[in-house]
Amino acid sequence: MNGKRIIIVTGGTLGDWALGIIQENDVLVGSDRGALYLIQHGYKPHISLGDFDSVTAEELDLIRSSSSSFIECDPIHKDLTDTEMAFNWALAEQPDQIILLGALGTRFDHSLANVHLLRKGTELGIACSIIDANNQIIVMNQTTRIERGSYSHISLLPLSLEVTGITLHGFAYPLHQATLEISQSLGISNILKEPEGLIELQSGLLLVIQSKD
Known part of the structure; x- marks a missing residue:
């Protein structure tokens, strides 16, 4: 581990509460519409990735030009959700901590799938959490x-x-x-x-x- 903290901002429910969690040295990952949220609030994503099917063509151009790195995939021929793509990228960086923002929302299937992602990090010894306006969620396998x-x-x-x-x-x-x-x-x-x-x-x-x- 390298002391790195990665914040993944994805396309669920977001608000001003999320801005208070971001710290100066965080690595910021924008997943689909979460990348637009970061940019609209003055942040430059280290990487933005996903199929970007929830943004307009103009917003996509903004995301592409405002991100340090950009990965776009076909929305039909992909097997992973945008959030899982971002999470797998973060795991490969071997950080000390991963925080998911915007991972809960009106789509319960996506929310539950995102909670299950925490298991991956836990089994690799990485502290992972989902945070929204009212909740903080972790998975633990030890004291x-x-x-x-x-x-x-x-x-x-x-x-x-x-x-x-x-x-x-x-x-x-x-x-x-x-x-x-x-x-x-x-x-x-x-x-x-x-x-x-x-x-x-x-x-x-x-x-x-x-x-x-």
């Missing part, structure tokens, strides 16, 4: 410390068939050596009592969702 920050609730859902050995420290509703299986809602809407909590687990993939409302 992890979680900061409360501005989030009021935290939910734990199994992403594998089961997650075993879950023990919580610093939470309002504790678990000790618990097992969560797909379809169980036991881990929904917990609360961190302290500024930081600890989630221990023995096996499996755990989806951790922090929410503000």
Whole structure:
């Protein structure tokens, strides 16, 4: 790892909240309409990629001329979503962290597929997250410390068939050596009592969702 942080901005729901997450030394990746969002807010994407089927010809020209690197693919003859293309590019850079913005929206199929992308990074030891106006989402496969920050609730859902050995420290509703299986809602809407909590687990993939409302 090289200390690099990559921000992928893709074409889901975006707003001014996203601008507050971007830091000076971030590598910015624009995926489809997410590239236009970056450019319209004064940022130059390190790379813009996708099929760009959600922008006009004029907007596409702007994206092409305003990006350091540009990759366009055929919208019909491609097997990956634009976001997965961007995510795979980011993984190849071997950063310390990848943050997805605009990865949630009105298309639940795309939102869920983007959540599943986090598994790839987790298995490679890269800290990956999806952030929107109200949520921060990660996938964990080992003991992890979680900061409360501005989030009021935290939910734990199994992403594998089961997650075993879950023990919580610093939470309002504790678990000790618990097992969560797909379809169980036991881990929904917990609360961190302290500024930081600890989630221990023995096996499996755990989806951790922090929410503000």
